[in-house]
Amino acid sequence: MDELQNLRRDIDAIDRELVELFRRRMDVTARVGAYKRERGIPVLDQERERQVLRNKGELAGEELRPAVVTLFQTVMALSRRQQRDMLGQGADNPGVRRWREARDAQRQPIPAPRVAYQGEPGAYSEQAALDFFGGSVRAAGLEQFEDCFLALREGRADYAVLPIENSSTGAIRQIYDLLTQYECYMVGETTVKVEHCLMALPGASLESITHVYSHEQGLFQCERYLNAHHGWKQVPQADTAGSAKMVADSGDLTKAAICSARAAELYGLEILARGINHNTQNTTRFVVVSPRLELRPGADKVSTLFVLPHEAGSLHEVLTVFAVHGLNMVKLESRPMPGRSWEYMFFLEFTGAPGDPAVGDALHELAQTTGEFRVLGWFPSNLGQEQEHAFHVKRTGEKAGP
Secondary structure, eight states: OHHHHHHHHHHHHHHHHHHHHHHHHHHHHHHHHHHHHHHTOOSOOHHHHHHHHHHHHHHHHHHHHHHHHHHHHHHHHHHHHHHHHHTGGGTTSHHHHHHHHHHHTOOOOOSSOEEEEESSTTSHHHHHHHHHHOTTOEEEEESSHHHHHHHHHTTSOSEEEEEEEETTTEEOHHHHHHHHHSOOEEEEEEEEEOOOEEEEOTTOOTTTOOEEEEEHHHHHHTHHHHHTSTTOEEEEESOHHHHHHHHHHHTOTTEEEEEOHHHHHHHTOEEEESOOSSOTTOEEEEEEEESSOOOOTTOOEEEEEEEEESOTTHHHHHHHHHHHHTOOEEEEEEEEOTTSTTEEEEEEEEEOOTTOHHHHHHHHHHHHHSEEEEEEEEEOOOOOHHHHHHHHTOOTTOOOOO
16 A cells, blocks of 8 residues: 555656646747737647647657547647637637627527428427427428428428437438538427337228338337238338328228327327337437527527548547536537538537536637537427437437438
Protein backbone atom coordinates (compact mmCIF):
# COMPACT_ATOMS: atom_id res chain seq x y z
CA MET A 1 0.00 0.00 0.00
CA ASP A 2 2.92 2.35 0.76
CA GLU A 3 4.22 1.74 -2.77
CA LEU A 4 0.80 2.70 -4.24
CA GLN A 5 0.70 5.89 -2.18
CA ASN A 6 4.19 6.80 -3.37
CA LEU A 7 3.15 6.26 -6.97
CA ARG A 8 0.08 8.43 -6.47
CA ARG A 9 2.27 11.18 -5.00
CA ASP A 10 4.45 10.97 -8.09
CA ILE A 11 1.35 11.35 -10.28
CA ASP A 12 0.16 14.35 -8.25
CA ALA A 13 3.55 16.02 -8.66
CA ILE A 14 3.51 15.44 -12.43
CA ASP A 15 -0.08 16.72 -12.64
CA ARG A 16 0.94 19.96 -10.91
CA GLU A 17 3.59 20.44 -13.56
CA LEU A 18 1.05 19.67 -16.30
CA VAL A 19 -1.39 22.22 -14.90
CA GLU A 20 1.30 24.90 -14.81
CA LEU A 21 2.33 24.07 -18.37
CA PHE A 22 -1.31 24.15 -19.47
CA ARG A 23 -1.74 27.57 -17.85
CA ARG A 24 1.31 28.84 -19.72
CA ARG A 25 -0.01 27.37 -22.98
CA MET A 26 -3.40 29.06 -22.53
CA ASP A 27 -1.64 32.38 -21.90
CA VAL A 28 0.10 32.02 -25.27
CA THR A 29 -3.07 30.95 -27.11
CA ALA A 30 -4.81 34.00 -25.64
CA ARG A 31 -2.16 36.15 -27.32
CA VAL A 32 -2.76 34.22 -30.54
CA GLY A 33 -6.48 35.01 -30.14
CA ALA A 34 -5.72 38.71 -29.74
CA TYR A 35 -3.58 38.61 -32.88
CA LYS A 36 -6.40 36.93 -34.83
CA ARG A 37 -8.95 39.44 -33.54
CA GLU A 38 -6.87 42.41 -34.63
CA ARG A 39 -6.41 41.00 -38.13
CA GLY A 40 -9.80 39.37 -38.66
CA ILE A 41 -8.39 35.84 -38.86
CA PRO A 42 -10.82 32.96 -38.16
CA VAL A 43 -10.31 30.91 -35.01
CA LEU A 44 -10.26 27.57 -36.75
CA ASP A 45 -7.44 26.68 -39.15
CA GLN A 46 -8.13 23.01 -39.85
CA GLU A 47 -4.99 22.36 -41.89
CA ARG A 48 -2.80 23.91 -39.20
CA GLU A 49 -4.49 21.80 -36.51
CA ARG A 50 -4.07 18.61 -38.53
CA GLN A 51 -0.36 19.33 -38.96
CA VAL A 52 0.04 20.03 -35.23
CA LEU A 53 -1.65 16.74 -34.36
CA ARG A 54 0.58 14.85 -36.79
CA ASN A 55 3.67 16.43 -35.25
CA LYS A 56 2.59 15.64 -31.68
CA GLY A 57 1.86 12.05 -32.67
CA GLU A 58 5.31 11.65 -34.21
CA LEU A 59 6.93 13.02 -31.04
CA ALA A 60 5.11 10.42 -28.94
CA GLY A 61 6.17 7.35 -30.90
CA GLU A 62 4.05 4.41 -32.02
CA GLU A 63 2.91 3.21 -28.61
CA LEU A 64 1.62 6.53 -27.27
CA ARG A 65 0.68 8.20 -30.57
CA PRO A 66 -3.13 7.60 -30.38
CA ALA A 67 -3.32 8.74 -26.76
CA VAL A 68 -1.21 11.85 -27.37
CA VAL A 69 -3.29 12.83 -30.42
CA THR A 70 -6.46 12.46 -28.33
CA LEU A 71 -4.93 14.56 -25.55
CA PHE A 72 -4.01 17.38 -27.90
CA GLN A 73 -7.35 17.30 -29.68
CA THR A 74 -8.92 18.15 -26.32
CA VAL A 75 -6.29 20.78 -25.49
CA MET A 76 -6.78 22.46 -28.87
CA ALA A 77 -10.56 22.39 -28.47
CA LEU A 78 -10.14 24.29 -25.20
CA SER A 79 -7.89 26.79 -26.93
CA ARG A 80 -10.46 27.33 -29.67
CA ARG A 81 -13.13 27.93 -27.05
CA GLN A 82 -10.93 30.54 -25.38
CA GLN A 83 -10.23 32.32 -28.67
CA ARG A 84 -13.86 32.15 -29.76
CA ASP A 85 -14.86 33.95 -26.57
CA MET A 86 -12.36 36.65 -27.41
CA LEU A 87 -13.63 37.00 -30.99
CA GLY A 88 -17.32 37.29 -30.07
CA GLN A 89 -18.32 33.67 -30.74
CA GLY A 90 -17.89 33.84 -34.51
CA ALA A 91 -21.32 35.33 -35.17
CA ASP A 92 -20.49 35.73 -38.86
CA ASN A 93 -20.39 31.95 -39.37
CA PRO A 94 -23.13 30.94 -41.89
CA GLY A 95 -24.39 28.14 -39.64
CA VAL A 96 -24.61 30.48 -36.65
CA ARG A 97 -26.35 33.13 -38.75
CA ARG A 98 -28.87 30.61 -40.01
CA TRP A 99 -29.65 29.49 -36.46
CA ARG A 100 -30.03 33.04 -35.17
CA GLU A 101 -32.36 33.97 -38.02
CA ALA A 102 -34.54 30.93 -37.30
CA ARG A 103 -34.56 31.76 -33.58
CA ASP A 104 -35.55 35.37 -34.24
CA ALA A 105 -38.37 34.22 -36.57
CA GLN A 106 -39.68 31.53 -34.20
CA ARG A 107 -43.43 31.23 -33.69
CA GLN A 108 -45.69 30.21 -30.84
CA PRO A 109 -47.43 26.80 -31.00
CA ILE A 110 -50.50 26.87 -33.24
CA PRO A 111 -53.84 26.28 -31.47
CA ALA A 112 -56.21 23.78 -33.14
CA PRO A 113 -53.57 22.94 -35.78
CA ARG A 114 -53.88 21.12 -39.09
CA VAL A 115 -51.63 18.07 -38.90
CA ALA A 116 -50.38 15.87 -41.72
CA TYR A 117 -49.13 12.30 -41.45
CA GLN A 118 -48.23 9.60 -43.95
CA GLY A 119 -50.70 6.78 -44.43
CA GLU A 120 -54.38 5.96 -44.04
CA PRO A 121 -56.52 6.47 -40.92
CA GLY A 122 -55.54 3.80 -38.43
CA ALA A 123 -51.82 4.14 -39.16
CA TYR A 124 -49.42 4.32 -36.25
CA SER A 125 -48.55 7.83 -37.48
CA GLU A 126 -52.16 8.91 -36.97
CA GLN A 127 -52.03 7.47 -33.45
CA ALA A 128 -48.87 9.51 -32.78
CA ALA A 129 -50.66 12.68 -33.95
CA LEU A 130 -53.60 11.94 -31.65
CA ASP A 131 -51.26 11.24 -28.73
CA PHE A 132 -49.30 14.46 -29.19
CA PHE A 133 -52.07 16.93 -30.11
CA GLY A 134 -55.12 15.29 -28.52
CA GLY A 135 -58.13 13.42 -29.85
CA SER A 136 -59.78 16.47 -31.42
CA VAL A 137 -56.84 17.30 -33.71
CA ARG A 138 -57.54 17.84 -37.42
CA ALA A 139 -55.24 15.16 -38.84
CA ALA A 140 -55.05 14.19 -42.51
CA GLY A 141 -53.21 11.22 -44.00
CA LEU A 142 -51.12 11.78 -47.14
CA GLU A 143 -49.70 9.22 -49.54
CA GLN A 144 -45.93 9.81 -49.23
CA PHE A 145 -43.57 11.18 -46.59
CA GLU A 146 -42.54 13.96 -48.95
CA ASP A 147 -46.20 14.97 -49.35
CA CYS A 148 -46.14 15.96 -45.67
CA PHE A 149 -43.14 18.24 -46.18
CA LEU A 150 -44.80 19.78 -49.25
CA ALA A 151 -47.95 20.41 -47.23
CA LEU A 152 -45.88 22.30 -44.66
CA ARG A 153 -44.06 24.34 -47.29
CA GLU A 154 -47.25 25.23 -49.14
CA GLY A 155 -49.18 26.18 -45.98
CA ARG A 156 -51.69 23.31 -46.19
CA ALA A 157 -50.60 21.96 -42.79
CA ASP A 158 -49.24 23.52 -39.62
CA TYR A 159 -47.35 20.41 -38.48
CA ALA A 160 -46.40 16.96 -39.73
CA VAL A 161 -45.99 13.92 -37.50
CA LEU A 162 -43.39 11.57 -38.95
CA PRO A 163 -41.70 8.34 -37.81
CA ILE A 164 -37.96 8.80 -37.50
CA GLU A 165 -36.72 5.60 -35.88
CA ASN A 166 -37.86 2.26 -34.57
CA SER A 167 -36.42 0.44 -31.58
CA SER A 168 -36.23 -2.82 -33.57
CA THR A 169 -35.19 -1.70 -37.05
CA GLY A 170 -33.42 1.61 -36.46
CA ALA A 171 -33.44 4.85 -38.43
CA ILE A 172 -36.05 5.65 -41.06
CA ARG A 173 -33.71 6.96 -43.72
CA GLN A 174 -36.39 8.69 -45.85
CA ILE A 175 -37.19 11.11 -43.03
CA TYR A 176 -33.55 12.02 -42.45
CA ASP A 177 -33.04 12.61 -46.16
CA LEU A 178 -36.14 14.82 -46.38
CA LEU A 179 -35.05 16.86 -43.37
CA THR A 180 -31.93 17.81 -45.31
CA GLN A 181 -33.97 18.90 -48.34
CA TYR A 182 -36.64 21.02 -46.65
CA GLU A 183 -36.24 23.99 -44.32
CA CYS A 184 -38.26 22.54 -41.43
CA TYR A 185 -37.77 22.18 -37.69
CA MET A 186 -38.48 19.52 -35.10
CA VAL A 187 -40.64 21.00 -32.34
CA GLY A 188 -41.66 17.88 -30.42
CA GLU A 189 -41.50 14.11 -30.24
CA THR A 190 -43.59 11.19 -29.04
CA THR A 191 -43.49 7.40 -29.12
CA VAL A 192 -46.02 4.73 -30.03
CA LYS A 193 -45.70 1.14 -28.92
CA VAL A 194 -46.16 -1.08 -31.96
CA GLU A 195 -48.37 -4.13 -31.51
CA HIS A 196 -48.95 -5.74 -34.89
CA CYS A 197 -52.12 -7.74 -35.44
CA LEU A 198 -53.03 -10.10 -38.25
CA MET A 199 -56.50 -9.16 -39.54
CA ALA A 200 -58.84 -10.27 -42.31
CA LEU A 201 -62.46 -10.04 -43.41
CA PRO A 202 -65.14 -11.59 -41.20
CA GLY A 203 -65.36 -15.28 -42.02
CA ALA A 204 -61.67 -15.65 -42.86
CA SER A 205 -59.42 -17.95 -40.85
CA LEU A 206 -55.73 -18.76 -40.62
CA GLU A 207 -56.38 -21.70 -42.91
CA SER A 208 -58.00 -19.55 -45.62
CA ILE A 209 -55.16 -16.99 -45.80
CA THR A 210 -52.80 -17.13 -48.79
CA HIS A 211 -51.51 -13.51 -49.02
CA VAL A 212 -50.43 -11.14 -46.23
CA TYR A 213 -50.06 -7.39 -46.87
CA SER A 214 -48.25 -4.72 -44.83
CA HIS A 215 -45.47 -2.14 -44.91
CA GLU A 216 -42.17 -3.91 -45.57
CA GLN A 217 -41.08 -3.31 -42.01
CA GLY A 218 -44.37 -4.60 -40.63
CA LEU A 219 -43.59 -7.83 -42.48
CA PHE A 220 -39.98 -7.78 -41.29
CA GLN A 221 -40.96 -7.24 -37.65
CA CYS A 222 -43.36 -10.21 -37.83
CA GLU A 223 -40.93 -12.40 -39.76
CA ARG A 224 -40.82 -15.24 -37.22
CA TYR A 225 -44.59 -15.54 -37.05
CA LEU A 226 -44.98 -15.37 -40.83
CA ASN A 227 -42.24 -17.93 -41.46
CA ALA A 228 -44.20 -20.42 -39.39
CA HIS A 229 -46.92 -20.26 -42.07
CA HIS A 230 -45.01 -21.46 -45.13
CA GLY A 231 -47.87 -21.16 -47.60
CA TRP A 232 -48.44 -17.41 -47.07
CA LYS A 233 -47.09 -14.99 -49.66
CA GLN A 234 -45.85 -11.72 -48.12
CA VAL A 235 -46.70 -8.61 -50.16
CA PRO A 236 -45.12 -5.22 -49.18
CA GLN A 237 -47.36 -2.13 -49.29
CA ALA A 238 -46.87 1.61 -48.80
CA ASP A 239 -48.15 1.59 -45.21
CA THR A 240 -49.77 -0.69 -42.65
CA ALA A 241 -53.19 0.99 -42.44
CA GLY A 242 -53.41 1.18 -46.22
CA SER A 243 -52.95 -2.59 -46.25
CA ALA A 244 -55.91 -3.01 -43.91
CA LYS A 245 -58.05 -0.76 -46.11
CA MET A 246 -57.04 -2.68 -49.22
CA VAL A 247 -57.97 -6.01 -47.63
CA ALA A 248 -61.31 -4.59 -46.48
CA ASP A 249 -62.08 -3.28 -49.98
CA SER A 250 -61.04 -6.52 -51.70
CA GLY A 251 -63.80 -8.73 -50.28
CA ASP A 252 -61.31 -11.60 -50.54
CA LEU A 253 -61.15 -14.07 -47.63
CA THR A 254 -57.67 -15.22 -48.71
CA LYS A 255 -56.11 -11.82 -48.01
CA ALA A 256 -54.88 -10.59 -44.59
CA ALA A 257 -53.17 -7.44 -43.35
CA ILE A 258 -50.71 -6.67 -40.56
CA CYS A 259 -51.59 -3.45 -38.79
CA SER A 260 -52.81 -1.98 -35.51
CA ALA A 261 -55.94 -3.11 -33.68
CA ARG A 262 -57.41 0.33 -34.34
CA ALA A 263 -57.16 -0.24 -38.09
CA ALA A 264 -59.16 -3.47 -37.74
CA GLU A 265 -61.89 -1.54 -35.97
CA LEU A 266 -61.90 1.28 -38.54
CA TYR A 267 -62.13 -1.03 -41.57
CA GLY A 268 -64.40 -3.73 -40.18
CA LEU A 269 -61.79 -6.48 -40.08
CA GLU A 270 -61.47 -9.33 -37.60
CA ILE A 271 -58.25 -9.86 -35.69
CA LEU A 272 -56.95 -13.39 -36.20
CA ALA A 273 -53.79 -12.98 -34.09
CA ARG A 274 -52.50 -10.21 -31.79
CA GLY A 275 -48.96 -9.13 -30.92
CA ILE A 276 -47.30 -11.10 -33.73
CA ASN A 277 -44.17 -8.89 -33.86
CA HIS A 278 -41.29 -10.86 -32.34
CA ASN A 279 -40.03 -7.88 -30.29
CA THR A 280 -42.66 -7.15 -27.65
CA GLN A 281 -40.90 -3.85 -26.82
CA ASN A 282 -41.18 -2.62 -30.41
CA THR A 283 -41.61 1.17 -30.27
CA THR A 284 -41.50 3.85 -32.94
CA ARG A 285 -40.30 7.37 -32.22
CA PHE A 286 -42.14 10.14 -34.06
CA VAL A 287 -41.07 13.76 -34.48
CA VAL A 288 -43.38 16.74 -34.85
CA VAL A 289 -42.11 18.90 -37.71
CA SER A 290 -42.95 22.58 -38.28
CA PRO A 291 -42.13 25.01 -41.10
CA ARG A 292 -40.81 27.44 -38.45
CA LEU A 293 -38.82 27.04 -35.29
CA GLU A 294 -40.67 26.83 -31.98
CA LEU A 295 -39.10 26.79 -28.53
CA ARG A 296 -41.77 25.13 -26.40
CA PRO A 297 -41.71 25.15 -22.58
CA GLY A 298 -39.45 22.42 -21.26
CA ALA A 299 -37.25 22.29 -24.36
CA ASP A 300 -34.23 20.21 -23.38
CA LYS A 301 -33.07 18.39 -26.51
CA VAL A 302 -31.20 19.94 -29.43
CA SER A 303 -31.17 18.30 -32.87
CA THR A 304 -28.46 19.29 -35.35
CA LEU A 305 -27.27 18.37 -38.83
CA PHE A 306 -23.78 18.85 -40.23
CA VAL A 307 -21.38 17.54 -42.87
CA LEU A 308 -17.96 16.02 -42.22
CA PRO A 309 -15.28 14.98 -44.71
CA HIS A 310 -14.06 11.39 -44.75
CA GLU A 311 -10.89 12.21 -42.83
CA ALA A 312 -9.27 10.71 -39.77
CA GLY A 313 -10.17 12.58 -36.62
CA SER A 314 -12.97 14.73 -38.06
CA LEU A 315 -15.72 13.04 -36.03
CA HIS A 316 -13.56 12.86 -32.92
CA GLU A 317 -13.11 16.61 -33.11
CA VAL A 318 -16.89 17.04 -32.97
CA LEU A 319 -17.25 14.64 -30.05
CA THR A 320 -14.59 16.59 -28.18
CA VAL A 321 -16.88 19.63 -28.23
CA PHE A 322 -19.35 17.81 -25.98
CA ALA A 323 -16.66 16.56 -23.61
CA VAL A 324 -15.26 20.07 -23.26
CA HIS A 325 -18.65 21.64 -22.58
CA GLY A 326 -19.95 18.85 -20.35
CA LEU A 327 -22.98 18.09 -22.54
CA ASN A 328 -24.67 14.71 -22.98
CA MET A 329 -24.94 13.46 -26.56
CA VAL A 330 -27.96 11.15 -26.91
CA LYS A 331 -28.00 10.28 -30.61
CA LEU A 332 -25.66 10.12 -33.59
CA GLU A 333 -26.80 9.00 -37.04
CA SER A 334 -24.98 9.30 -40.37
CA ARG A 335 -26.17 9.31 -43.97
CA PRO A 336 -24.01 9.28 -47.12
CA MET A 337 -24.29 12.43 -49.23
CA PRO A 338 -25.71 11.87 -52.72
CA GLY A 339 -23.15 12.61 -55.44
CA ARG A 340 -20.30 13.24 -52.97
CA SER A 341 -18.19 10.15 -52.42
CA TRP A 342 -16.98 9.50 -48.87
CA GLU A 343 -18.71 12.53 -47.39
CA TYR A 344 -21.41 12.13 -44.79
CA MET A 345 -24.23 14.06 -43.20
CA PHE A 346 -24.47 13.56 -39.46
CA PHE A 347 -27.58 13.97 -37.34
CA LEU A 348 -26.63 14.60 -33.75
CA GLU A 349 -28.85 15.21 -30.73
CA PHE A 350 -27.77 16.33 -27.28
CA THR A 351 -29.44 17.55 -24.11
CA GLY A 352 -29.38 21.15 -22.96
CA ALA A 353 -31.75 23.89 -21.89
CA PRO A 354 -32.23 27.25 -23.65
CA GLY A 355 -30.16 29.87 -21.86
CA ASP A 356 -27.42 27.43 -20.88
CA PRO A 357 -24.17 29.15 -21.98
CA ALA A 358 -22.53 25.76 -22.58
CA VAL A 359 -25.17 24.92 -25.22
CA GLY A 360 -24.64 28.21 -27.04
CA ASP A 361 -20.88 27.73 -26.98
CA ALA A 362 -21.23 24.18 -28.29
CA LEU A 363 -23.48 25.27 -31.17
CA HIS A 364 -21.00 27.96 -32.20
CA GLU A 365 -18.11 25.54 -32.05
CA LEU A 366 -19.99 22.89 -34.02
CA ALA A 367 -20.77 25.46 -36.70
CA GLN A 368 -17.10 26.34 -37.07
CA THR A 369 -15.81 22.76 -36.79
CA THR A 370 -18.17 21.25 -39.37
CA GLY A 371 -19.62 22.13 -42.77
CA GLU A 372 -23.22 22.94 -43.76
CA PHE A 373 -24.28 23.17 -40.13
CA ARG A 374 -27.98 23.45 -39.19
CA VAL A 375 -29.99 23.39 -35.99
CA LEU A 376 -32.98 21.15 -36.79
CA GLY A 377 -34.87 21.82 -33.59
CA TRP A 378 -34.88 22.38 -29.84
CA PHE A 379 -37.77 20.61 -28.16
CA PRO A 380 -38.93 18.84 -24.98
CA SER A 381 -37.71 15.27 -24.81
CA ASN A 382 -40.56 12.78 -24.57
CA LEU A 383 -38.54 9.60 -24.17
CA GLY A 384 -37.91 7.76 -20.93
CA GLN A 385 -34.40 6.63 -20.11
CA GLU A 386 -35.17 3.06 -21.20
CA GLN A 387 -36.57 4.25 -24.53
CA GLU A 388 -33.57 6.55 -25.08
CA HIS A 389 -31.29 3.54 -24.72
CA ALA A 390 -33.42 1.34 -26.99
CA PHE A 391 -33.37 3.92 -29.79
CA HIS A 392 -29.92 5.38 -29.53
CA VAL A 393 -27.86 2.22 -29.46
CA LYS A 394 -28.87 2.06 -33.14
CA ARG A 395 -26.41 3.45 -35.65
CA THR A 396 -25.88 3.84 -39.36
CA GLY A 397 -27.23 1.45 -41.94
CA GLU A 398 -30.40 0.30 -40.23
CA LYS A 399 -33.48 -0.44 -42.31
CA ALA A 400 -36.54 1.79 -42.25
CA GLY A 401 -39.31 1.25 -39.73
CA PRO A 402 -43.06 1.34 -40.35
